[in-house]
Amino acid sequence: MTISRTPSPAPPSRNSCESCPNSPASRLRNNYKRSSSSPAGNRQKRDLKGKAILEAVDKSDVVTLKQLAISREGFINNDLRKLAWPKLLGLSENDRIERPSDEVLHAHKDYNQVVLDVNRSVKRFPPGMEEEVRLSYQDILIDVIMRVLVNNEGLNYYQGYHDVCVTFLLVVGEELTVTLMDKLSKSHLREFMDVNMDRTNHMLDYLFPIIGMVNSELRRFLELSEVGTIFALSWLITWFGHVLNEFSSIVRLYDFFIACHPLMAVYMGAAVVLDRKNEVMDCQCEMPFVHSLLSNIPPEIPLEKLVSQAGLLYIRFPPETVELEARILLENRKREQRERDARIAEMKLKRQNGSRIVKSKSADFHSKSDKAMFYSVIKWTVGGVVAAVTVAAVSKSFGLNWVVW
Amino acid sequence: MDSDEVEQFDYLFKIVLIGDAGVGKTCIVQRFKSGLFMEQYGSTIGVDFTMKTIVIDDKKIKLQIWDTAGQERFKTITQSYYRSAHAVLLVYDITKEKSFENIEKWLEDVRKYTGNNVLKVLIGNKCDLEQARRISTEKAKLFSEKYNMFSMIEVSAKDCCNINESFINLTKELVSLHSDSKFISNDINLVLGERERQTEERGRYGTREYR
Numbered sequence: 001m002t003i004s005r006t007p008s009p010a011p012p013s014r015n016s017c018e019s020c021p022n023s024p025a026s027r028l029r030n031n032y033k034r035s036s037s038s039p040a041g042n043r044q045k046r047d048l049k050g051k052a053i054l055e056a057v058d059k060s061d062v063v064t065l066k067q068l069a070i071s072r073e074g075f076i077n078n079d080l081r082k083l084a085w086p087k088l089l090g091l092s093e094n095d096r097i098e099r100p101s102d103e104v105l106h107a108h109k110d111y112n113q114v115v116l117d118v119n120r121s122v123k124r125f126p127p128g129m130e131e132e133v134r135l136s137y138q139d140i141l142i143d144v145i146m147r148v149l150v151n152n153e154g155l156n157y158y159q160g161y162h163d164v165c166v167t168f169l170l171v172v173g174e175e176l177t178v179t180l181m182d183k184l185s186k187s188h189l190r191e192f193m194d195v196n197m198d199r200t201n202h203m204l205d206y207l208f209p210i211i212g213m214v215n216s217e218l219r220r221f222l223e224l225s226e227v228g229t230i231f232a233l234s235w236l237i238t239w240f241g242h243v244l245n246e247f248s249s250i251v252r253l254y255d256f257f258i259a260c261h262p263l264m265a266v267y268m269g270a271a272v273v274l275d276r277k278n279e280v281m282d283c284q285c286e287m288p289f290v291h292s293l294l295s296n297i298p299p300e301i302p303l304e305k306l307v308s309q310a311g312l313l314y315i316r317f318p319p320e321t322v323e324l325e326a327r328i329l330l331e332n333r334k335r336e337q338r339e340r341d342a343r344i345a346e347m348k349l350k351r352q353n354g355s356r357i358v359k360s361k362s363a364d365f366h367s368k369s370d371k372a373m374f375y376s377v378i379k380w381t382v383g384g385v386v387a388a389v390t391v392a393a394v395s396k397s398f399g400l401n402w403v404v405w
Numbered sequence: 406m407d408s409d410e411v412e413q414f415d416y417l418f419k420i421v422l423i424g425d426a427g428v429g430k431t432c433i434v435q436r437f438k439s440g441l442f443m444e445q446y447g448s449t450i451g452v453d454f455t456m457k458t459i460v461i462d463d464k465k466i467k468l469q470i471w472d473t474a475g476q477e478r479f480k481t482i483t484q485s486y487y488r489s490a491h492a493v494l495l496v497y498d499i500t501k502e503k504s505f506e507n508i509e510k511w512l513e514d515v516r517k518y519t520g521n522n523v524l525k526v527l528i529g530n531k532c533d534l535e536q537a538r539r540i541s542t543e544k545a546k547l548f549s550e551k552y553n554m555f556s557m558i559e560v561s562a563k564d565c566c567n568i569n570e571s572f573i574n575l576t577k578e579l580v581s582l583h584s585d586s587k588f589i590s591n592d593i594n595l596v597l598g599e600r601e602r603q604t605e606e607r608g609r610y611g612t613r614e615y616r
Contacts, residue, residue: 113476116427122445159426159448159476197478230482234450242450288469292454344517 046076057083066259072304074255078171088258089183097151097178105146110157117162118142124166140174141166148181155185155193163238167250188262192237202330203266204229209325210270213317218277225285231295232269239265243297256307263319271309415464418579421487423511424496425504426475429530432562434472437572442563449474452486466576484518491579492524499529500537525554526575533561
């Protein structure tokens with residue numbers, strides 16, 4: 001079942017998808033006050049922040065943009081996001097990625113999986129959207145994903161990547177989504193696009209240690225329940241796009257995550273779990289119960305509070321302070337896997353030979369791939385530049401009293 | 406699901422659904438759970454969990470159903486969920502040859518990661534799409550016999566054809582297999598006992614609160 005690929009009408013802009021093509025910052029600045037609808041005090045603050053965002057966009061001031069993205073309400077609305085996101089990622093207007101022919105796009109190894117996932121992504125479009133419009137968006141979404149994949153040979157598609165792409169598509173339109181996703185796929189999302197999920201899993205190894213630094217009892221409870229970290233997998237690899245229902249919440253988180261370290265989605269996950277600590281501890285200490293409680297995020301989560309808590313967690317317990325514990329968890333998982341593999345091999349041999357004594361061969365832990373993974377994580381934590389900028393941006397954002405209200 | 410309520414039940418079984426992406430695993434589970442069908446469930450990322458209690462011959466039976474992601478790269482994650490499964494449903498799409506061919510690969514994983522006693526059921530979904538059928542019922546039956554599966558059944562999550570039947574037949578078989586074993590509920594008690602001990606501990610230590 002594929003989506004019709006006949007020429008489709010250009011998707012009209014509407015609601016959250018509204019994005020005036022190439023609208024100059026100056027026009028937006030003049031129209032700015034009209035877009036606000038909340039009480040006067042907040043409107044005034046939003047107006048001030050909107051002006052600051054536009055100024056930073058004009059000056060391509062990435063550091064200020066980071067602070068503005070992190071602080072309350074991020075880039076405020078989708079018109080501003082359309083201007084600010086590319087600047088935040090250091091893209092210029094000349095950055096364009098040519099579209100290869102249909103044959104090339106459709107011949108890619110991941111094409112069928114992409115079509116399958118995009119066909120099933122109906123829930124990600126605004127509820128009132130007409131079917132015809134949605135279908136043309138889905139056609140474009142397939143194109144956008146395939147263009148990024150074809151442009152980056154080493155990248156592998158994962159289920160959930162389409163959740164990230166659709167978020168950008170609905171805000172910035174086709175061409176900008178391609179350039180934004182091309183950039184993000186090589187930076188923040190890079191680990192998820194490996195040939196396997198090993199490095200993604202290792203990012204999730206940071207979750208319990210971060211939780212434990214704040215509430216050791218909660219960590220103990222989670223570990224005792226054997227819930228694992230899979231409930232947080234989609235949070236990480238879709239930046240919560242797969243689990244949050246409100247589009248406005250998703251884009252607000254995207255402001256935050258684009259501006260921060262790739263592990264910030266894990267810190268956000270920790271903030272979400274910590275915020276629900278009473279519910280969790282009241283739950284039966286068993287994997288199924290804890291898993292289903294945590295994997296369903298309630299619609300009324302206090303998003304802004306959690307964003308600032310995630311930021312504070314990052315400042316108090318930066319990745320390099322959590323790394324050792326995460327590394328221990330990785331080693332434990334590897335050991336368990338080795339033991340399991342050995343048991344399986346033993347059972348197989350028993351079945352084959354009827355032999356009872358088989359010495360298990362344990363794989364060398366410090367295999368090449370383990371080391372490569374370790375160093376690539378080190379790259380984030382002591383590589384420093386990105387981390388330092390993020391810490392500075394996070395710290396400063398919380399210190400700016402005119403944006404924190 | 407009400408997590409506060411410690412329900413009484415006679416049996417608890419863990420069932421895992423595996424198979425290629427897009428064969429309809431989530432649709433089958435949701436149809437069984439709520440009786441509803443939605444054409445567009447969105448891809449499963451990682452693992453989803455559903456609980457359903459059914460009564461057979463006055464016995465209350467709780468089914469823990471784990472619905473897994475179909476994309477190959479998630480296998481390393483989902484495998485850990487097979488381990489303690491009592492039954493595995495291997496799902497293919499009767500209109501997609503590849504999804505049937507891949508059942509062999511999925512079976513290999515089942516062999517590797519589950520106990521010998523796990524019950525295997527082969528499920529051909531989308532039997533409402535008869536005109537697009539690529540896998541004959543006979544072929545699938547022979548396959549299931551060759552691999553010593555408990556049963557093979559064609560279902561349609563869309564038309565709600567054979568969905569409840571497949572879960573109920575499977576559960577009846579699990580009950581008869583485990584009828585003189587209390588190990589399942591013992592497991593639960595063990596965990597609950599541990600929790601009580603932990604609650605005491607919590608009172609003693611206090612908790613470092615997060616602002």
